[in-house]
Amino acid sequence: MGTAHKKLPAVKIFPDKLVASVTQTLMPLYIISGEETLLINEAADTIRLAARQQGFLERETFDADLPGFNWADVLQTLNSLSLFAEKKLVEIRCSKKNLNTEVFLQYWAQPNPDVLVLVITEKLDKTAQNSKWFGVLEKIGGVIQVWPLEADALRRWLTQRARQQGLHIDTDAIALLQERIEGNLLAAAQELEKLHLQFGNTPINASTLEEAVADNARYDVFSLTESVLVGKGSDSLKILQSLLQEGGAEFLILRSLVRELRILASVKEAMEAGQSAGAALQRHGVWDKKQPLYQSALKRLNTRQIGRILQQASQLDMAIMGLVTQNVKEGLQDLCLAICGIALFPDKLKHNA
Numbered sequence: 001m002g003t004a005h006k007k008l009p010a011v012k013i014f015p016d017k018l019v020a021s022v023t024q025t026l027m028p029l030y031i032i033s034g035e036e037t038l039l040i041n042e043a044a045d046t047i048r049l050a051a052r053q054q055g056f057l058e059r060e061t062f063d064a065d066l067p068g069f070n071w072a073d074v075l076q077t078l079n080s081l082s083l084f085a086e087k088k089l090v091e092i093r094c095s096k097k098n099l100n101t102e103v104f105l106q107y108w109a110q111p112n113p114d115v116l117v118l119v120i121t122e123k124l125d126k127t128a129q130n131s132k133w134f135g136v137l138e139k140i141g142g143v144i145q146v147w148p149l150e151a152d153a154l155r156r157w158l159t160q161r162a163r164q165q166g167l168h169i170d171t172d173a174i175a176l177l178q179e180r181i182e183g184n185l186l187a188a189a190q191e192l193e194k195l196h197l198q199f200g201n202t203p204i205n206a207s208t209l210e211e212a213v214a215d216n217a218r219y220d221v222f223s224l225t226e227s228v229l230v231g232k233g234s235d236s237l238k239i240l241q242s243l244l245q246e247g248g249a250e251f252l253i254l255r256s257l258v259r260e261l262r263i264l265a266s267v268k269e270a271m272e273a274g275q276s277a278g279a280a281l282q283r284h285g286v287w288d289k290k291q292p293l294y295q296s297a298l299k300r301l302n303t304r305q306i307g308r309i310l311q312q313a314s315q316l317d318m319a320i321m322g323l324v325t326q327n328v329k330e331g332l333q334d335l336c337l338a339i340c341g342i343a344l345f346p347d348k349l350k351h352n353a
Contacts (some may be wrong), residue, residue: 004147005198012142012144012145013144014144015039018144019042022046022047022050022094023050025208025219026056026116028111028140029116029118029140029142030117031124031137031141031142031143032047032118033121033124034122035122035284036146036221037255037258037262038185038189038255039146040146040187043144043146044118048089051116054087055087056088058085058087058088058089059323061090061091061092061093061314062074062092064092065093065098065309065310066314075091075104075107078090078112078115078117081114087114087116088115089116089118090115090116090117090118092117092118093121095121095122096122099119099134100131100133105133105137124145135244140292148183149183150184151178155175158174158177158178162192165192165196165339166196166201167192167196168202168204169195172205173204173209176206176207176209176210177192186259187221187222190221190249190252195209198212199212220243221243221256222256224240224253224256224336225257225260228260228336228339228340229260229293229296229297229339230293231296231319231341231342236336236337236340237333237337240253240332240336250320250332254313254317254335257332257339258313258317260294260339261309263284263286263294265306265310266280266284267280267284267294268298268302272296272303277291277295277298300340300341301339302348309335309338309339311333312334315331319331338353
């Protein structure tokens, strides 16, 4: 067994301070919570990179919200020795209710020093943060809470992101981009990547941006998610094909689709608990004019189907990372059609309970 993790005081880590924190010392546990998919994924990527650089070369993932999940499997992985004597990163995606489990909390009384645990969960409200289980986990490691960006913060984020891309974009163009993306950072990241490919270091003003956006409007990831939510299978495949021709878009496409699936799953759960779909969607920051898109998918897909589609997405995520062998293009096509309610392979959606 390796050297035990250095004991550190409980700490909340701001996302913009995460790189500096994990470069200095890795804690045995990190909890990333929130609803902004892009920032969550980038925080997770930062921890993964630091873990690899510090010798955590194996990686195992679990999704506690999927059917068939068992905490006993997680505990077996956490307590097992590596066959190759390498340290291991264990990632657990789960809702806050599934974190309140005694076997996982008891593990931290004597954690495996060769294992780093990364938990990715939903936004933790005050009730969750004042709970006994959160108090136990907070004392072990670092908590990174990802909050939605307000208008001023979003403008600064867009400006900084554009600068990192090497773009020379003026303030009017930033304001136009901010209006277009409607708070969706995944859409913003995609637009900035396209602008970089199209303009390089050529200055961009509002007129230039408006023309570029008009040219790309039909075939962007934002359009793809809208198309699959309303169940337009043929249109979705056309948009997907165009996006894939640009190259390097697979992960961005998958992240966008998974974000929508997780919103649908959460809203379904809220509806089963007696909450209205509109109220649940509003809690997830879905604008009123966008709610009919989600309402369409909620009528078309049931809870079990959404769970099975998320399983498909999880497998596809591993394929994109090279951990399993699968045709990524075909996998994305299947995923889009499944969300549209069109199953290429009937057994994928045969459970309609």
